[in-house]
Amino acid sequence: xMNNFATAAGRDDTFSPAGEQVPLxxxxxxxxxxRVVDHLSDHHFPVESTQIIGSDLxxxxxxxxxxxxxxxxxxxxxxxxxxxxxxxxxxxILSTAGFGRAMGWSLTCGVAFGVxxxxxxxxxxxxxxxxxxxxxxxPSRFEVLVSAEHAAKARAALSETHR
Numbered sequence: 824x825m826n827n828f829a830t831a832a833g834r835d836d837t838f839s840p841a842g843e844q845v846p847l848x849x850x851x852x853x854x855x856x857x858r859v860v861d862h863l864s865d866h867h868f869p870v871e872s873t874q875i876i877g878s879d880l881x882x883x884x885x886x887x888x889x890x891x892x893x894x895x896x897x898x899x900x901x902x903x904x905x906x907x908x909x910x911x912x913x914x915x916i917l918s919t920a921g922f923g924r925a926m927g928w929s930l931t932c933g934v935a936f937g938v939x940x941x942x943x944x945x946x947x948x949x950x951x952x953x954x955x956x957x958x959x960x961x962p963s964r965f966e967v968l969v970s971a972e973h974a975a976k977a978r979a980a981l982s983e984t985h986r
Contacts (some may be wrong), residue, residue: 842969843873847977853877856965859981866980872979874971877962884958894955895945896938901938904930 850856856875864870888894911929965969969977 842843845971847873847967847969847974847981849894849964849966851964851966852972856858856967859967863977866983868977868980869973874968874972876966878966878969879963880960881963882958882960884956887955887957888943890953890955891946895941896932899937899939899941901937901943902941903933903935905933906937907931926942935942 836838848856848859850859853875860870860873860875863873907930910933911926914920914925914929918925
């Protein structure tokens with residue numbers, strides 16, 4: 824069964840306007856490309872015929888710190904608190920137990936399970952990844968494309984900024 828976004832060829836045409844696309848420009852930051860489309864919009868250009876395409880993707884992993892037992896357990900406890908709050912609110916709404924009692928038990932169990940799962944997960948790594956990080960996929964450049972039928976109007980609107 825196909826989802827709403829895939830075509831029979833397996834390609835995602837959700838973000839592909841009909842017709843040929845021509846480039847208006849290439850930019851090193853998303854902000855620059857966004858300003859071009861915003862300028863077109865300000866000049867009543869049909870911006871639904873434009874695309875911003877990120878190219879030359881790179882995965883960047885920023886190391887945020889060293890992962891130690893205390894940090895792993897504290898992270899597990901924090902996750903457990905959030906889960907405990909969620910379960911506690913559900914129990915408080917759906918049960919006849921008092922709000923404080925439901926929240927207290929849920930938070931206690933959430934923290935205990937969060938710490939236990941974090942301890943098991945950290946122990947299983949056996950020191951192979953003793954750091955925390957966040958990662959992102961970042962394009963090196965952004966190209967603004969417009970449908971061929973609107974290219975002349977787009978170029979005219981953009982030339983007004985360089986006068």
